[in-house]
Amino acid sequence: MSRESMKITGYRTLTTVHRWGRPIGDVNGHVAGTTEVPIVILETDEGLEGIGLGSHRDLDRLFPALLGEDPRATTALYDRMLAFVFKSGHSGATFGGIGALDMALWDLKAKAAGEPLWRLLGARDRYIPGYASGLEIAVADEDLAQLYSGWVERGFTAVKIKGGRDLASDRRRLEIAADLFRANTTSPALMFDANESWNRKQAVRHISALEETLDLTWVEEPLRRWDAAGLAAVSQAVRASVATGENLTGLDQYRSLFDSGAVDVVQTGSVWGVTHFLRVAVLAHGHDLPMSAVSYNTNPLAHAAAAIPNNLCIEVQDLGSPVGITVDQEIADGGIVLGDAPGSGVVIDEAAIRQAKGANGWTDPVGPHFRPERAGLRLVPEQV
Structure with a gap:
């Protein structure tokens, strides 16, 4: 397989679930025990694919920074993604999309080298x-x-x-x-x-x-x-x-x-x-x-x-x-x-993932996992 001109040609997304077997959360709230896990897969012209986890947010805005590029240029492409959204800002949910694509790039780079990423x-x-x-x-x-x-x-x-x-x-x-x-x-x-x-x-x-x-x-x-x-x-x-x-x-x-x-x-x-x-x-x-x-x-x-x-x-x-x-x-x-x-x-x-059922999300704006209105405003420890 040639390594001289590998190019990113596309991406696809999947969503699976993690079944924790217990409720999970923190002081801001908890979810029942099954959460969604977004997956991003970067595709190349050589058939090699990179896998990233974490977010599907703003991928359509970010992917043009990667299309046609050699995925082994990991740090340069990271900065290129940041540059593509510098006017509107990279923080928050957009940064999650950058992170998922970045994971996929590093996965591709190590696979192309035939080595574990570590x-x-x-x-x-x-x-x-x-x-x-x-x-x-x-x-x-x-x-x-x-x-x-x-x-x-x-x-x-x-x-x-x-x-x-x-x-x-x-x-x-x-x-x-x-x-x-x-x-x-x-x-x-x-x-x-x-x-x-x-x-x-x-x-x-x-x-x-x-x-x-x-x-x-x-x-x-x-x-x-x-x-x-x-x-x-x-x-x-x-x-x-x-x-x-x-x-x-x-x-x-x-x-x-x-x-x-x-x-x-x-x-x-x-x-x-x-x-x-x-x-x-x-x-x-x-x-x-x-x-x-x-x-x-x-x-x-x-x-x-x-x-x-x-x-x-x-x-x-x-x-x-x-x-x-x-x-x-x-x-x-x-x-x-x-x-x-x-x-x-x-x-x-992918076949098993397509059969996975939906789940409660951490980021649902109506909860159950959101910062309480009185957080930071309690006079005494609260008994729960």
Whole structure:
């Protein structure tokens, strides 16, 4: 197969579902347990195809930046997509479309080279340490042991709990999680995620109260994603690190956080793509800050995480894959072990996917997963 003049000729989309087997969500709401998984497939004149996951938004506006181009020019094509929408802005939903296409480009580049993406990106080790994160806020206390048993059996020593409204419940659930993961270590790493639900003083009070009895590794998104001064103040007031960044859509949005000392653990969302992750990682490395990718179906940033010098750990939200998707990786030894399949290792069964039933979406504007009107405006912890 010639590699001299490969060209992108088209794309197609599919939507499958992920069946979690439990309700999933955070303090802003939860969904019943089945979510949609958009898939983007880039086609080339040589028959090679690249797979991206995460969003179908604005693909028609973005694809002209790729049509007829060699997909191996990954970073140049990423910038070309940004340039095509610079007048109307790249952030928000449009950035999700860029991310899905970017994943597909990197998948194509590695497949063309006949190598797994982690090796193409320069990684030495196929293993990435991880932490358990079951999005478990709607799972009852008595069911947490069953939920997290798979992660414990696979050697995980770190776990993240969702919360932010009920202090007593948050403390209790963190203690339950700590007890479960002590099967693998005497001192499990405990993370706590408030999903932007507090104001500055609420965050300090709530975290400080938890820290009276718990050693938190980090608190995630205690304030709104853009509040650099507030996040810096929280970081200075509590022992735990502040982790944030998963909802920032572009390198430019991190500048004020770095300049203000507002982030201790730098995060990116998997759905924003490989190039975004790599660029944020370089910026973070220049500030001596660790990176931690926020997970998505099939853990698409795991290959990139293996290749950066400042990777701390990656979130692992589930132990299975969406309907019709298999991925060449093993969740073991407290993290992800990547395989040798060329590209990102994602293989799709289009026939099975076409039979997949629809599902509740995270982004439905009428909920159930949306920020409450009184978020950040509560005088006392709320009992739920």
